[in-house]
Amino acid sequence: MKLHHIIPAILLSLALFACEEHVDNLLTGSLSGVVLLQSDYSPLSEVRISTHPYTENVTTDENGRFVIEKIPTGEYNVIATKAGYKSQSITITIAHNKETDVEMELIRSLTSDNAPEFSEAYAPLNNATLPTVHAEFQWQTTKRNDSVWYKLLIYESGSSNNPLSYENLTDTFLVVNNLKFKTWYYWQVYAENDAGQTFSEIRQFRTMAFPSNKILYAAQAEESNQLFIADSTGANPVQITNNQHHIWNARINKQKTKIAFQSSRDMTPYLYIMDLDGSNVKKLTTFQIGGYFHHKIEYDWAPNGSYIMFSSFNKLYRIDPDGTGLIAIASAPEGKHFREVIYQPNGSGLVTILTGNTMKDRQIYTLNTNGSNLQLLYDNNQYAIQGLAMHPDNNRLLFSMDMSGNESETGRMLDARIMELDISSGVVTDRSTLKDNGTNDLEAMYSPDGGKIIFTNGLNTATATPAIWIMTQDGRYRNNILPGAFNPYWFE
Structure with a gap:
């Protein structure tokens, strides 16, 4: 047996109760009517009358009458509901300076003693x-x-x-x-x-308000990776997505209106965007993205939220958050691929990693936001590097460097340490001096005030479970705050 398809008018009127909007429309009419009991045509009082689109909610008087004044012209559903009666919905047209009068009849709900209660x-x-x-x-x-x-x-x-x-x-x-x-x-x-x-x-x-927590990250939930938000101590985690497909590598814009993320919902990983509540999911990238020794999509929000920049093979692309305006702003030199790309915090330029066909052939460059003026910033061909994050002062840069000097066809690192480059002086400082042997420090970024560094640490094996850690900016006082988590993004 299937349930009958009954007009859910009670719920509809309630759902639209909060949808009142000011309509600046000089063309208006009015609605009047009466609600009767179908069995004997006696008037029904205290019947709730609502319209869709919403105009006003009123109830019938002792004579079953109601009036709604100054309704913008157009078509409406008029919905009559009363406890113990089947609801009724009719379609009407409101004309300018005209009164539309309707008659509605309700049927008392009748069920047997054996019906469910x-x-x-x-x-x-x-x-x-x-x-x-x-x-x-x-x-x-x-x-x-x-x-x-x-x-x-x-x-x-x-x-x-x-x-x-x-x-x-x-x-x-x-x-x-x-x-x-x-x-x-x-x-x-x-x-x-x-x-x-x-x-x-x-x-x-x-439902709850969007969390005031500051750390967006990915972790496994049942059988898939999902997105969570926790506070700066790792406490009060809230799962904000719940899907059958994997979701990871998420970044929220500084305006806190959109979240970009990577997902396998279409089998091949693409870059997507959604509202904070998980609605309005849109696929931004429609072609294969990758590069040498790399399959993660690297991207960053413009500080003003107007663009997303991402890298793929030998191109740097810019795209609007609504999925339009895709443009390749830069091409890598011959034999090179773009890897990471980030905006400078003040929006004045970009920082990117160019990589060749070996792990150690990687250099850090700066360039303008339009893709011009590619300038070498850092080069050390003895060690593989990855990951970029810039300090709010626009003068310090974090990246991970594999100090083992390992050369792997799979891109595996054995002793990745977080390095801090002072751009003005060119001095590089190891911030992972307290790291355990046999582990990698990766995915580093500064806290919004620049006083701390958040990162992931895990064994250097392919099957290792990572954790999110926080340490002071000088590398001391390391603290594991989110075991089993990865892809941290610390926002204001």
């Missing part, structure tokens, strides 16, 4: 604020020994989109992932057996 055991609790964006729904009915089918509807407040709908459920619980941050949701369950159909009360809850 909902108990007061449910979750989330009404008006609860969830500590996450993943909701665990639970409900119970009295006819638990019968075959009962359920339908769960979830409406987002202020949205005119269709609800999230889960039909033909036989369990009395369901987990729904990836809701939006700081958003009200309304939900209702339909229950049906051979004797009839009943509706639960309409309840609402709110």
